[in-house]
Amino acid sequence: MNPRRTRAVTLFESLQKSICSRLEELDGETTFHEDSWTLASGGGGRTRVIQNGGVFEKGGVNTSAVHGTLTGVLAERLKTRPQSFFATGISLVLHPKSPMIPTFHANFRYLELEDGDSWFGGGADLTPYYLVEEDAVHFHLTWKESCDRHDPSLYPKFKSACDRYFFLPHRQEARGIGGIFFDYIKGDFDRQFPLIENLGHSILESYEPIVKRRKKDRWEDREREWQLVRRGRYVEFNLLYDRGTLFGIETQGRAESILMSLPPLVRWEYDVHPEPGSREHDLVEVLRSPRDWVRP
């Protein structure tokens, strides 16, 4: 491995370790189960899964560092010629049991092609079932400040890219209230790597305070049912549109590691429409017209 690859892999593995240990503390009832896996084509990963915890009904924090070959369709999608690639990243999805606590996703990655091209990509986004403005502002503010430390022009671009990316055209809805999303951050590795370090260290900062606040909120069957129905949209997004998921499936990655992002329990009911004026309806309104949660 060249030194750039080593630095990226080391960052992602150390983040996985620290994040899992803080999440276990936050959960209070259970711990992560770890599976290591290898790919025939080279490399492998470490999947850490938490299930049926005190806070987290299901979640995963994965790292991987794999080699492979870009075949026709994938090379085309990356707008390059067929060639070998190296990819490493960290990917995190947390589905809390309580419908009052949002689902959280973050993913950062580094890619290198045989021809010397390389770039960073990633993002973080929040999927609440019930909207709490204070939480949305905290989440966006954390990511804004983290981006700003590197370059104040980034957050507004990453925020709108996120709104565009996590969008379900067939529902005309965003998956959640967004966050940041970026890809193809190219240029000098030493100049760009600190951005990924900043963002990596903001993962829990953006989410932990929200979990701590919402843990205490009460909920009953109605809120749970709404969560199960909304989780269906999460599945629809991941399986129909998410580039990471489709890339993983097409490159014959480990299915259980890729699909650990799917929620534990999901309901598809026909044609659900929340009543105007309800908190469920308020959420859908915001998903239909994404807001600016912090002043750019």
Place this chain on the structure above:
Amino acid sequence: MNPRRTRAVTLFESLQKSICSRLEELDGETTFHEDSWTLASGGGGRTRVIQNGGVFEKGGVNTSAVHGTLTGVLAERLKTRPQSFFATGISLVLHPKSPMIPTFHANFRYLELEDGDSWFGGGADLTPYYLVEEDAVHFHLTWKESCDRHDPSLYPKFKSACDRYFFLPHRQEARGIGGIFFDYIKGDFDRQFPLIENLGHSILESYEPIVKRRKKDRWEDREREWQLVRRGRYVEFNLLYDRGTLFGIETQGRAESILMSLPPLVRWEYDVHPEPGSREHDLVEVLRSPRDWVRP
């Protein structure tokens, strides 16, 4: 509408009517709810949904007859130039509450392109949660006899096409125990239409006796949990691979009608492996190596 379109639409609508009325009788507790919808580009459909019944936890029997334009990607997929199209079909998915009763899907359609090309496509397949050989044989035998009445060479081809089509590469498993699948049945309309009539009339013949037999089978939490996990595979197939679903989503069809195929309640648990020797394990074995259920 030209007379061919009219004959196809009339067949599908009359099948919808008779099938729904027999399914209501079979369910015994609830009836179908009907929604009619229209598309901006022309045409529309009739979605009939059954939910929380005595037998059927969720199911739909849809017909549609729509006009539209094949854009770049879709035209490419159909190996033709961009042009307008007409499509009509019937599509049925039934998710019983009992894990002892298989999920059933059938779909038959007629397509016409502006350039005069036209064809039939369709299929029917069974997705059991627990394998009962007698049911698998009945299902395949019904479809074989129905195909044979038109042309004895069809069933073996349609059966293997079905095994190839309803396959999840990322799981290395079939969705269920197959049935029939075909597409691009071209040639003289008057010669081919009777095949679709035969098959349409076999829809309930292939499934109703199985429901009647399995209705009486007892089940508990373990069987229900297995059903919920297996339903996850159904979702994965439909959203990752199913051409009909992806075509509907890409042509901006009515989301609720397209996605009525998704099961009512689904569980994704991490890395589930049934114990060797269990009935759950027996099912997976068959999904990994499709069998010939009737002598060709």
